Amino acid sequence: MRTIFLADAHLKAPTDPNYRLLLRFLDSLKGNTETLFIMGDLFDFWVGFPSHPFRQYDAVLEALLDLTRNGCRIVYFEGNHDFHLGTIFSKHLKTEIHSGPATVMVQGKRLLLCHGDQINREDRGYRLLRFLLHNRLVASAVRHFPPSLALKVKERLQRTSQSGYQAKRKRWNYQEIILTFARSAQQQGYNGLVTGHFHLAFRQELASPPFTVLSLGDWMEQFTYGEMRNGELHLLTYRP
Numbered sequence: 001m002r003t004i005f006l007a008d009a010h011l012k013a014p015t016d017p018n019y020r021l022l023l024r025f026l027d028s029l030k031g032n033t034e035t036l037f038i039m040g041d042l043f044d045f046w047v048g049f050p051s052h053p054f055r056q057y058d059a060v061l062e063a064l065l066d067l068t069r070n071g072c073r074i075v076y077f078e079g080n081h082d083f084h085l086g087t088i089f090s091k092h093l094k095t096e097i098h099s100g101p102a103t104v105m106v107q108g109k110r111l112l113l114c115h116g117d118q119i120n121r122e123d124r125g126y127r128l129l130r131f132l133l134h135n136r137l138v139a140s141a142v143r144h145f146p147p148s149l150a151l152k153v154k155e156r157l158q159r160t161s162q163s164g165y166q167a168k169r170k171r172w173n174y175q176e177i178i179l180t181f182a183r184s185a186q187q188q189g190y191n192g193l194v195t196g197h198f199h200l201a202f203r204q205e206l207a208s209p210p211f212t213v214l215s216l217g218d219w220m221e222q223f224t225y226g227e228m229r230n231g232e233l234h235l236l237t238y239r240p
Contacts, residue, residue, distance in 0.1 A: 002032055003106055005226030007039035007115070007196025009083065017221050021126050025225075026063040030070045030131045035106075037226075038132035039196040039216060040115030048086015064093055077102070079115045080126075083134055099134060107231045109191040116197030116215075120172060121161055135208065157172025174198045178215055179206075186211040192233055194226055203235040 011019050029036060043057060064074060075096045076089060089095040095202045101114035117130065175198075182193045183206065192212040201217025201224040205235030212233045 001034035002029075003035045003037070004029060004033055004235065005037045005039055005194050005214070005216055005228075006042070006219065007216040007225075008041045008079075008199055010041055010044040011057065011060060013056055018223070019060075021223065021238070021240065022219060023059060023063055024240050026060075026067060029067060029072060033067070033072045035073045035075060035101075036064075037104075037113060037194070038066060038074065039113065039194065040077050040117070041081045041196065042076075042079075043082045046082035047084050048088060050086070052088060061088065061093070064095075068093060075104075077113060077115045077196075078129065078134075078239040079118045081171065084217045101191075106228055109228075109231055110189065111194060112185045112190045113194050116178070116195035119195065119197070120174075120177050122172065124131045150201045174200055174213075175202065179213060182211065183214045186188075194233065201235060203233065 009018060011022065013019060042060070043054070046054060046057070053080070064079070068074060073096070074093060076085060077098045078085065078100075083095055083099070085095070090097060095189060098113075100118065101112060104111050104113050117126070121127070134227055178193075178195060178198065178200070185193050186206055190211065192214065194214045194216065196214060196216045196218075199218040199220075199222075200215045200217050201222050204213045204215075205211070206213065214226050214233045216226050218236070219225070225236055225238060227234045227236055
């Protein structure tokens with residue numbers, strides 16, 4: 001049985017190529033995958049409104065439900081585009097949800113898993129925005145917000161994300177930021193780090209003691225994902 005790690009699909013519409021390809025990938029996991037770790041930003045925007053205004057994602061939700069019916073455990077790490085996931089995930093899909101980094105034992109290895117949006121401590125503007133959007137008061141208030149407000153928040157976040165991403169990549173060396181964070185985790189006794197968020201696809205081994213860094217890339221253009229087999233982390237590209 002496999003363990004799969006997937007991040008940053010940023011799904012928008014069922015007609016998009018990455019959306020259709022993801023459905024094929026999820027279908028391929030049925031019956032052979034023990035755990036699917038969704039490492040954030042599966043959707044380009046999701047907040048768990050009780051009215052469920054995001055009907056464009058119904059096919060993905062059904063595919064995830066199908067996986068659970070086939071014995072696959074789903075663990076979801078909230079991203080910066082999908083948070084306060086709501087009862088559809090916690091109750092209907094029986095998903096284990098993490099709002100931040102977590103220590104997880106996988107195939108005998110102690111891994112630090114995270115979406116990755118908290119790794120860059122120098123991005124103070126984003127860290128403030130994250131604090132405002134992810135706090136418990138906002139989570140409690142979501143159930144009282146009208147769906148129209150969700151769409152306004154979505155449009156604002158998309159504009160901010162698209163305009164700022166390339167500028168930030170020029171300002172910061174994301175790979176080195178990830179590796180610095182990984183070395184700190186290595187010193188704390190972890191065997192590996194799995195992260196998304198940065199849309200960088202790379203796997204790197206650190207020595208003394210052995211430690212694997214797995215940055216998952218994305219499911220928008222690269223279609224990369226992580227897999228753990230026999231206690232080893234691998235970076236793969238989906239080719240149906």
